[in-house]
Amino acid sequence: MLRILGKVQRIGIVTEDLAPWSDRVLTEVGTQLKAAVGMRFRGSLAIRQIDAGSCNGCELEIHALTNPFYGIERFGVHFVASPRHADLLLVTGPVSRHMEEAVRRTYAATPDPKLVIAVGDCGANGGEFGVNYASAGAVANVIPVDAVIAGCPPSPLALMRGILEAIGANRLAARSP
Amino acid sequence: MRSEGRFGWLDQLLGQLLSEDLPVRELAPEPGLAPARSISIDPEHWGRLGQATGHTGCRWVGCWGEDTGDELIVHACFEKDRGYMLARTRLRRLTPILPSHTPYHPAADRSERHLQDLFGVAFSDHPDPRRWVRHQAWSASEFPLRRDFPAAGHPLAQTPADNGYKFLHAQGSGVCEIPVGPVHAGIIEPGHFRFQAVGETILHLEERLGYTHKGTEKLAEGRDAAGLARLAARVSGDATVAHSWAACMAMEKAAGIELPARALVLRAIMAERERIANHLGDIGAICSDVSLGFGFYQFSRLREEWQRISLAAFGHRLLMGCIVPGGVVADLEPAMIPAQREQIRAVRPQLGRLMDILTTSPTVVNRLAGTGRLAPALAAGFGALGYVGRASGIDRDLRRDAPYAPYDRLKIPVAVSKDGDVAARLRVRAEEISGSLVLIETLLAELPPGPVCVPWTPPAPDAQGLGMVEGWRGETLAFVRFGDEGRIARYYPRDPSVINWPLLELLVEDDIVPDFPVCNKSVNGSYSGNDL
Ligand code: SF4
Numbered sequence: 202m203l204r205i206l207g208k209v210q211r212i213g214i215v216t217e218d219l220a221p222w223s224d225r226v227l228t229e230v231g232t233q234l235k236a237a238v239g240m241r242f243r244g245s246l247a248i249r250q251i252d253a254g255s256c257n258g259c260e261l262e263i264h265a266l267t268n269p270f271y272g273i274e275r276f277g278v279h280f281v282a283s284p285r286h287a288d289l290l291l292v293t294g295p296v297s298r299h300m301e302e303a304v305r306r307t308y309a310a311t312p313d314p315k316l317v318i319a320v321g322d323c324g325a326n327g328g329e330f331g332v333n334y335a336s337a338g339a340v341a342n343v344i345p346v347d348a349v350i351a352g353c354p355p356s357p358l359a360l361m362r363g364i365l366e367a368i369g370a371n372r373l374a375a376r377s378p
Numbered sequence: 379m380r381s382e383g384r385f386g387w388l389d390q391l392l393g394q395l396l397s398e399d400l401p402v403r404e405l406a407p408e409p410g411l412a413p414a415r416s417i418s419i420d421p422e423h424w425g426r427l428g429q430a431t432g433h434t435g436c437r438w439v440g441c442w443g444e445d446t447g448d449e450l451i452v453h454a455c456f457e458k459d460r461g462y463m464l465a466r467t468r469l470r471r472l473t474p475i476l477p478s479h480t481p482y483h484p485a486a487d488r489s490e491r492h493l494q495d496l497f498g499v500a501f502s503d504h505p506d507p508r509r510w511v512r513h514q515a516w517s518a519s520e521f522p523l524r525r526d527f528p529a530a531g532h533p534l535a536q537t538p539a540d541n542g543y544k545f546l547h548a549q550g551s552g553v554c555e556i557p558v559g560p561v562h563a564g565i566i567e568p569g570h571f572r573f574q575a576v577g578e579t580i581l582h583l584e585e586r587l588g589y590t591h592k593g594t595e596k597l598a599e600g601r602d603a604a605g606l607a608r609l610a611a612r613v614s615g616d617a618t619v620a621h622s623w624a625a626c627m628a629m630e631k632a633a634g635i636e637l638p639a640r641a642l643v644l645r646a647i648m649a650e651r652e653r654i655a656n657h658l659g660d661i662g663a664i665c666s667d668v669s670l671g672f673g674f675y676q677f678s679r680l681r682e683e684w685q686r687i688s689l690a691a692f693g694h695r696l697l698m699g700c701i702v703p704g705g706v707v708a709d710l711e712p713a714m715i716p717a718q719r720e721q722i723r724a725v726r727p728q729l730g731r732l733m734d735i736l737t738t739s740p741t742v743v744n745r746l747a748g749t750g751r752l753a754p755a756l757a758a759g760f761g762a763l764g765y766v767g768r769a770s771g772i773d774r775d776l777r778r779d780a781p782y783a784p785y786d787r788l789k790i791p792v793a794v795s796k797d798g799d800v801a802a803r804l805r806v807r808a809e810e811i812s813g814s815l816v817l818i819e820t821l822l823a824e825l826p827p828g829p830v831c832v833p834w835t836p837p838a839p840d841a842q843g844l845g846m847v848e849g850w851r852g853e854t855l856a857f858v859r860f861g862d863e864g865r866i867a868r869y870y871p872r873d874p875s876v877i878n879w880p881l882l883e884l885l886v887e888d889d890i891v892p893d894f895p896v897c898n899k900s901v902n903g904s905y906s907g908n909d910l
Contacts, residue, residue: 260615263565265685282563283563329609332530334522
């Protein structure tokens with residue numbers, strides 16, 4: 202235990218503004234994200250991620266959002282295990298036809314009002330896979346989509362920005378009671 | 379010649395089959411398939427080949443099909459003593475019946491069913507003829523990889539759920555069934571796991587994969603070489619270097635293209651960077667699965683820093699798209715040589731200290747030691763690949779055993795353990811990080827000058843190529859056949875997960891259901907690479 206504490210102390214807090222990498226952009230995006238989450242979601246945005254047939258590249262970068270550099274939870278964003286707890290679905294594609302029904306049911310299980318973001322070039326437009334006998338292509342071909350985050354895969358920062366844009370947009374406000 | 383020692387068994391096997399008057403013959407060597415040797419045999423005797431290779435102690439490596447328009451060709455690959463044999467047989471399209479290899483090689487089970495679902499090959503004595511990769515996106519009478527099947531298929535407006543798949547049921551008092559997936563609780567790929575449990579103890583686990591099948595093999599048809607490399611990079615995003623290298627190697631061998639030395643070294647640096655990135659991420663995730671938040675944060679921090687240097691050095695955080703036919707897409711910035719060295723020097727002592735903590739921390743040891751044990755005999759029988767095999771005593775690594783440039787002139791450290799549990803897989807992976815750190819240092823030190831890419835010249839129609847690399851998950855294969863005008867007629871990538879997935883079912887038996895996530899993560903099969 203002492204060694205763990207020692208290591209924790211030595212490393213300190215690496216959650217940083219990432220200056221050499223992104224010129225304070227992360228801090229800016231994060232601050233705005235936190236404000237938006239505070240305003241529209243009472244400080245807590247619950248995301249359910251769905252891999253609808255991706256190559257797993259997008260998942261790796263979504264996963265990176267929880268590492269101590271991005272630490273997306275500090276902005277009030279957290280990933281939940283059940284769609285029933287989710288405000289937002291983060292869906293990577295292309296939607297394989299074998300995942301179609303699972304995607305539709307997960308969408309249906311998510312309470313209203315809800316937002317859907319299609320992630321990655323595949324989620325946005327089918328990407329390298331497009332539409333074929335086994336792939337339904339873009340997420341929007343299967344469930345309603347509110348926003349897309351392009352990239353192959355999108356970087357963690359692009360993901361944060363995309364989430365911010367999606368919740369900052371007035372769509373949800375318009376649909377909320 | 380070293381190769382004689384490698385192929386003594388093949389000569390014996392051929393002698394044996396010929397003495398039985400079987401119509402088997404060795405095919406003229408093809409440079410695209412070397413160092414593998416090829417044989418052909420009639421379909422009626424395909425089963426005898428499976429039996430004979432089984433008795434000889436050959437490892438079953440993979441199988442795939444081709445539709446020439448006139449007939450179906452089925453290939454199967456075997457290995458023994460580091461020598462690879464490709465067997466091939468030709469089937470009439472109207473009556474494509476073939477004896478199965480599964481009775482002698484359990485690893486062949488799902489790949490044969492993959493062939494059955496996509497080519498319509500009927501395996502006459504397959505012990506489990508249920509569909510595998512096919513759910514409901516096409517019908518039982520359609521075969522998507524046949525030439526006359528259009529890539530667009532004939533999908534319904536909405537593809538229904540895959541009901542009616544017959545899972546194995548356990549019966550008796552106190553037995554309960556737990557279905558999990560395809561949508562899982564975490565940020566991971568989709569698949570279905572069906573547990574039969576008594577209390578918390580797992581009696582039996584059955585995997586149902588195929589959810590991420592997205593037509594990868596069909597999409598390869600008709601692409602040019604660069605287009606195939608783009609697709610191969612997306613077979614499994616976490617193994618993008620492994621699959622693009624294997625595919626490009628197959629195409630380059632088919633086309634007889636020699637790569638510049640610098641390109642090969644840069645590819646190897648990328649492959650080692652990919653290995654390290656995945657091991658770091660997975661060790662962190664294993665910590666997270668046993669509630670050691672500290673370990674998750676430390677290892678995910680190291681992984682993030684690692685990915686950032688990959689981005690700065692090669693232009694992509696996962697190294698996607700960096701390998702192209704003929705070489706690599708861009709040269710390394712000179713400043714990124716010292717930057718990588720510096721990072722290695724920083725990571726090495728941290729890894730040591732963190733692993734000291736992990737391997738002595740009671741919370742971690744209690745959860746991982748003895749958990750998810752894969753017995754060495756079982757691993758050997760299946761031909762387990764990569765760190766899953768090495769943590770169960772299988773001392774196999776293509777970089778050393780079937781070496782390809784630039785590994786052929788390097789000393790490759792291979793970490794092996796006989797314990798076979800989650801703790802052993804964790805230790806082996808940590809040792810592989812250390813080994814790869816040294817390899818990258820060596821590769822950087824002797825980075826040869828010169829170009830990083832040569833122009834691509836397409837081979838003659840029909841040329842075949844076989845690419846084999848040791849990706850971070852293990853032996854990764856790519857078979858390529860060219861058609862007219864340098865277009866791809868057939869691409870089959872064999873991800874190591876195809877071999878390792880069934881082992882997860884076996885290694886969780888008698889463990890408790892709550893330990894399944896950490897067992898799964900310690901193996902980390904690719905869903906996308908398996909389902910294609
Ligand atoms: S967008 Fe790129 S990384 Fe994401 S699933 Fe598609 S191919 Fe993979």
